[in-house]
Amino acid sequence: MNGIRILVVLAILSGWCMADDKSALATEVYRIFNAKCADCHGSHLPKPKGKFGYVLDLARLGKNAKFITPGDVEDSKLYQMVEDNEMPGEDADVPPLTPDELKTVAAWIKAGSPGLPADAPLPAPTPVVKKSRPFFPRLLAWFGKFHSATTHFPVGLLMAAVLAEALAWLTKRESWLLVVRFLVIVAAASAPMVATLGWLNAKYENHNDPLTEWHRWLGITTAVWAIVCAVLVCVSECEEGSPERKRFRGALLLGALLVSVTGFLGGALSNGGLDHYRW
Ligand code: HEC
Structure with missing residues (x-):
């Protein structure tokens, strides 16, 4: 009887931890996209590039089969684009995603590309450090x-x-x-x-x-x-x-x-x- 109780408690705890993991991942991915994509794909832009202006709306992005297949990194066009540095791209003012950032995005997709938790305060927008072009x-x-x-x-x-x-x-x-x-x-x-x-x-x-x-x-x-x-x-x-x-x-x-x-x-x-x- 006790064993079952412990199992139930463990299951609840692990479920809670996983949910927490997901929020943490989503928050991380939000930070990355905010720093490296929002300049061209943020919802604040009147004309986002490629008519794609919701990179920070992770719940919507994660459900868009054109860009993301939840759970399947290989089949997610967005991941392929950032991995090949097709995005942000060589001509962008921001550097490509670092290997760690790529891992985070991959983990987020594997976790089912969750949205930001409703109650989570949105991470403060990261100020974009513009890489100024040479003369x-x-x-x-x-x-x-x-x-x-x-x-x-x-x-x-x-x-x-x-x-x-x-x-x-x-x-x-x-x-x-x-x-x-x-x-x-x-x-x-x-x-x-x-x-x-x-x-x-x-x-x-x-x-x-x-x-x-x-x-x-x-x-x-x-x-x-x-x-x-x-x-x-x-x-x-x-x-x-x-x-x-x-x-x-x-x-x-x-x-x-x-x-x-x-x-x-x-x-x-x-x-x-x-x-x-x-x-
Ligand atoms: C300097 C501007 C710029 C930045 C920064 C940038 N993009 Fe893009 N992005 C574009 C442009 C321009 C297009 C349209 C390209 C085209 O249609 O061929 C595009 C298209 C896309 C598309 C395809 C849209 C579609 O409908 O096919 C995706 C997905 C995308 N970007 C994701 C990202 C992600 C993720 C980041 C950040 C890691 C990012 N972009 C950063 C300029 C940018």
Whole structure:
């Protein structure tokens, strides 16, 4: 009889200890994620990276089968990502998870990825110690910030060139042809620089989602195409009514289409989604 009592007490105690273990693990994991992920995935951010903004809501995170399979570390995408340092990633301001931190995250998943206990006071947010970038990468990252501003050049110039070309066609005035040539050449000169700044911006702001990839490659295509247009408008006299003019005109319209689509995707990236023009 006594033996059974002792067993019951032991069982209760061990259950209590395990629960306590789980809270301790969850608290530890919260600390780690707070220090290393919350900068990009915290719920306080208006636009968390990768549309994933609840890294500190362990109860919700632990139940999301896309990222975590409770009890199975190997099958948990989130663990694989932190283990390979895909997250926080080389370009992040925070260092990768230490081996000890990885062990803690693994133990938390093995324990069934529990949430923080409701009564536990949330651990105070760890102040993020930013690893400041060395001068040169920092300068490049800073240049990259000018991508959105400078992109108005090729966009506006190509559109203005279409308008001037339409006026040339309507009025048959030679002077418009000069205007078109000027606009297209300046557009072609600015586009490669804008594309380079865009590349830097994506690299240092850690943009690498599919939308960014579309924007990136369409942007580069547009820059190359602007140069093709500039060559076409310069190679021959390209007079009104000539076949060369028609060829250039087609190229310019395609360029305007490319720059519009690329600009639209760029707008979607900075304004939060493809539906950013919704009424
Ligand atoms: C410097 C910013 C940054 C930090 C810090 C960071 N991430 Fe990310 N994370 C991103 C970006 C950007 C994406 C989107 C990448 C993509 O879609 O390819 C992402 C995507 C993810 C995804 C996938 C989301 C999805 O829907 O597929 C997970 C999971 C993730 N991060 C977990 C973490 C964890 C865990 C940490 C901390 C250890 C962390 N991240 C730290 C920038 C960051």
